[in-house]
Amino acid sequence: MNRLESYLFISSILAALGVVTIASRRNAVAILMGIELLLNAAALNFVAFGRFVKNAAGTHPLDGQIFAIFIIVLAAAEAVILLAVIIAIYRQVESIDADRLRELKG
Amino acid sequence: MKPSDLFFVLFALMTVAPAFVVAFSRSLVHSAFALLFTLVGMAGLYGFLAADFLAVLQILLYVGGILVLILFGVLFTQKAHTPEATTGRFAFAPVLLVGAVLFAVLFVVLGIGISWPLAEERPAEPTIRTLGNLLLSRHLLPFEAASVVLLTVLIGAVAIARKELR
Numbered sequence: 001m002n003r004l005e006s007y008l009f010i011s012s013i014l015a016a017l018g019v020v021t022i023a024s025r026r027n028a029v030a031i032l033m034g035i036e037l038l039l040n041a042a043a044l045n046f047v048a049f050g051r052f053v054k055n056a057a058g059t060h061p062l063d064g065q066i067f068a069i070f071i072i073v074l075a076a077a078e079a080v081i082l083l084a085v086i087i088a089i090y091r092q093v094e095s096i097d098a099d100r101l102r103e104l105k106g
Numbered sequence: 107m108k109p110s111d112l113f114f115v116l117f118a119l120m121t122v123a124p125a126f127v128v129a130f131s132r133s134l135v136h137s138a139f140a141l142l143f144t145l146v147g148m149a150g151l152y153g154f155l156a157a158d159f160l161a162v163l164q165i166l167l168y169v170g171g172i173l174v175l176i177l178f179g180v181l182f183t184q185k186a187h188t189p190e191a192t193t194g195r196f197a198f199a200p201v202l203l204v205g206a207v208l209f210a211v212l213f214v215v216l217g218i219g220i221s222w223p224l225a226e227e228r229p230a231e232p233t234i235r236t237l238g239n240l241l242l243s244r245h246l247l248p249f250e251a252a253s254v255v256l257l258t259v260l261i262g263a264v265a266i267a268r269k270e271l272r
């Protein structure tokens with residue numbers, strides 16, 4: 001059970017669901033949740049490959065986990081900035097429906 | 107089937123099943139709380155991958171930080187008793203098709219189609235010391251860049267979200 005393919009299976013499902021969420025939702029916060037799913041799928045892939053695949057010359061077995069750490073840090077940064085933008089837009093337009101946000105001019 | 111396999115399947119289900127709720131639930135609050143279970147399940151999977159530090163980081167940063175932030179975002183941007191909380195969708199059928207194709211490509215081509223050069227089984231050991239040494243030696247430049255990014259994001263988020271003083 002604890003094999004590379006099972007982790008690839010899980011992360012493929014997460015990535016597909018993330019793309020479905022991003023593409024089909026109208027609410028900007030829901031789109032942010034889809035992005036988080038996608039980033040999690042990528043991080044899980046990095047860690048699983050680092051654990052199971054033979055590492056090439058000049059690499060360290062834990063490099064995959066380092067990548068996952070950077071993904072988590074950047075996901076935090078991206079969530080903060082996106083929510084700041086969403087709240088600023090909500091003040092202006094009184095809505096975060098992605099359909100109705102048609103102009104960037106203030 | 108070993109007992110550890112049972113726990114693995116449990117954590118895998120805990121990761122994947124709520125992700126469907128995130129994608130398909132019409133209620134934004136349901137989606138946010140389903141995301142909580144997905145993220146905790148991911149922490150369990152990191153435990154199975156012998157990434158103890160990452161499992162803790164996942165709970166601390168994702169569940170404790172990002173998810174709370176998302177919940178605040180949900181609450182700040184809902185008018186009470188309006189249909190905004192149940193979000194509509196557009197173009198649902200083509201999006202589902204795209205998702206299915208993406209899953210097939212990711213798993214069938216990358217997962218089953220390629221035989222990766224597998225390493226021999228490594229024993230699970232604590233990773234914190236090694237990770238710290240790696241971050242401050244091999245990956246020092248990205249580490250410093252990440253701290254600059256976080257500072258920029260802090261200042262930028264305050265500048266964007268504050269009320270206009272006019």
